[in-house]
Amino acid sequence: MTIIRNAIAAVASVTVALGAANAGNYGADKKDIVDTAVEAGQFETLATALTAAGLVETLKGDGPFTVFAPTDAAFAALPAGTVDTLLMPENKDQLTAILTYHVVPGKVKAADVVNLESATTVNGADISISVDNGTVMINDATVTTADVKASNGVIHVIDKVIMPPSN
Template sequence: MYHRLLPLAGLLALLAACNSGPTETTGAAGAEEAAAADTTSYDPDASTDSARMGKTTGVMVGNVSLTPNKTLAQNAAASPEFSQLAQAAKQTGIAENLGGDGPYTIFAPTNAAFDKLPYGAMAGLLKPESKENLTGVVNYHIIQSRLLAMDLRDGQELTTMNGQKVKIGVQGGKITVNGANVTTSDVVSSNGIMHVIDKVLLPPQE
């Protein structure tokens, strides 16, 4: 059967609509707490001991052990679960940043998460003319600080690398980001932290 790729015009708007879900609401006190909880102002020097926080044996993702002596870029490239994320990060040049000093926290969608996007969406974003849009999507998954699961609080809002915010949910020991479930938390790398998620985060259209 012939499948037509989605046109680039309006692609992100369609993706955002498919990715939308219920939004938590908080009272005035909760809003103030969420604003105060934006932890992107963490001291970058705190990242120097990232590797020491992780287990030497690493964390298994996709039958591959992601170890704290490797950078985020190296760990993402090592697991077959992140091949689409690694491809997008490489094509946009963001992989070079994730191989640098950091610190970074990345909410990393698996290939299964990318497969939930409408047919043709990823192919459209990977076109050369869509590099700016793809860069915005990838950067929407990255926080420029080191955040372990214990640092995340319900209602917390974090500013991403593309300048827009994501909202954290913590209920019953489970963590979500913009409604996406964190399936594996605290995958420690030498320059930051990875939290595996089951849904691609899409920037809101302004």
């Protein structure tokens, strides 16, 4: 837990905000993906992980990016100790692989996502996309909030951490 607390303190200075999931667009149209996520208040673990993986500056870049952002509850649902283990410096490559599996190059809005069956992530692996009774699924994660606007892309909130296929 000390690792997480220290990382959260570091992220607080970077501020990765998406605000409450029910807050619509979070007023983030003028903020980048990282700042939009931080403001949301439900992505502290994601912000911590982005910092540990050294991906904050990338996601603050020009983009555009589409991020499938797992909430703090999604990270908490992982097996006990998983997040602490991933945040260790010696596991940076694995953490980076997981996080980049949540990012697709370009700006893919919900209207586009529903017409796709898959997309290639920044990680290089494909994610599957399906729609069932109006519910969009990314692998086995449900999109709970779509089209959160950011200056350099779009965020879709998901309820699970998706894992890249093992090599």
